[in-house]
Amino acid sequence: MEREPQPPGEVARIAPETDSALVARTLAGDRAAFGVLVERYAASVRRVARAVLGDPDDADDAAQDGILAALVKLRHYDPGRPFGPWLMRVVANAATDRRRRRRVRHTEQLDPGLVAGGTTPDVETDRRALGRRLREALAQLPERRRLAVVLFDVEGYSHAEIGRTLGLPEGTVRSEVFHARRALRALLEDWKEEA
Amino acid sequence: MTRDTTPFDHRPDPVLGSALREALAADNDAAFVARVLAQAGRPAEAHWDVLAAWARAGIAAAAVAALIAGILVGRGMSAASSTPTASVDELLAAAAGPSGALVTSPQPPDASVLLVSAEER
Numbered sequence: 469m470e471r472e473p474q475p476p477g478e479v480a481r482i483a484p485e486t487d488s489a490l491v492a493r494t495l496a497g498d499r500a501a502f503g504v505l506v507e508r509y510a511a512s513v514r515r516v517a518r519a520v521l522g523d524p525d526d527a528d529d530a531a532q533d534g535i536l537a538a539l540v541k542l543r544h545y546d547p548g549r550p551f552g553p554w555l556m557r558v559v560a561n562a563a564t565d566r567r568r569r570r571r572v573r574h575t576e577q578l579d580p581g582l583v584a585g586g587t588t589p590d591v592e593t594d595r596r597a598l599g600r601r602l603r604e605a606l607a608q609l610p611e612r613r614r615l616a617v618v619l620f621d622v623e624g625y626s627h628a629e630i631g632r633t634l635g636l637p638e639g640t641v642r643s644e645v646f647h648a649r650r651a652l653r654a655l656l657e658d659w660k661e662e663a
Numbered sequence: 664m665t666r667d668t669t670p671f672d673h674r675p676d677p678v679l680g681s682a683l684r685e686a687l688a689a690d691n692d693a694a695f696v697a698r699v700l701a702q703a704g705r706p707a708e709a710h711w712d713v714l715a716a717w718a719r720a721g722i723a724a725a726a727v728a729a730l731i732a733g734i735l736v737g738r739g740m741s742a743a744s745s746t747p748t749a750s751v752d753e754l755l756a757a758a759a760g761p762s763g764a765l766v767t768s769p770q771p772p773d774a775s776v777l778l779v780s781a782e783e784r
Contacts, residue, residue: 499700499703499704502700502703503696503700506696506699506700507692507696510692510695510696510699511688511689511692514687514688514689514692514695515684515687515688515689518687518689519687524689527689528689528695528698531695531699532695532698532699532702535699535703536699536702536703539703595685598682598685598686599682599685599686600686602682602683602686603686603687606683606686606687617679617683618683618687620675621675621676621679621680621683622680622683622684622687624675624680626673627673642673649676649679652679652683653679656679656682
């Protein structure tokens with residue numbers, strides 16, 4: 469993709485400085501520029517890490533690890549390529565490493581709506597329930613399938629970019645996205661019927 | 664929500680994307696950013712490759728300066744030690760006389776010469 473990537477789907481903001489310019493400034497020792505990059509991609513990297521790990525705290529730790537790893541490796545970043553997919557790859561690797569390292573544990577948090585004893589409005593309760601159901605469904609998918617669908621449908625990257633990010637052929641990415649969507653949609657349909 | 668009829672559909676699904684976005688969203692991005700930046704700024708963490716590179720350059724410059732200083736000091740010492748000094752031959756020549764001849768002669772000394780030399784001292 470030729471465009472200078474902003475986090476796809478994020479609320480448009482006035483950010484005239486391109487990612488490459490910010491990277492160059494960061495390499496020149498400008499910490500403020502690095503701060504802008506972190507701010508720009510914070511939501512995306514947190515979502516990607518959560519898609520891998522499930523647990524939000526683990527995901528934030530992994531996202532932080534990934535961002536700091538990206539800072540260390542910043543000299544190896546090719547400014548001729550979009551920054552977003554490169555960063556996502558580093559973060560996804562950090563999340564995968566963390567998942568491999570962590571001991572098996574179950575930290576699924578209680579739904580605040582359930583804890584609140586029904587004081588949450590029904591719509592909010594439904595929304596939370598859907599979110600929980602989706603996370604559970606995502607967790608059942610193979611990792612690369614999970615990442616592929618999140619990077620494509622949530623973060624808005626192209627199949628080619630996702631292929632470079634995950635080290636997969638573009639056709640494989642298309643297939644993974646397709647299968648992930650099919651599984652998630654089936655789950656959503658069931659959920660709708662139950663609701 | 665649109666349904667794929669082919670795996671080669673290259674259009675993002677906005678409905679599924681939105682639902683997933685909400686499901687994966689985390690609270691308080693600002694706090695997360697602050698946390699990451701604080702961690703990056705910790706001196707003990709070698710995250711700032713640029714600064715680390717500067718440190719390496721500084722060490723290299725200091726090493727070069729030390730090398731140059733060492734060369735200059737070495738030259739100074741060399742210049743001081745290069746002042747004309749008498750060679751061994753010159754010293755022996757200056758010691759001309761019975762004792763000098765005694766030292767430089769390849770032949771065993773005669774006893775009378777030794778006595779003369781002793782009397783001279």
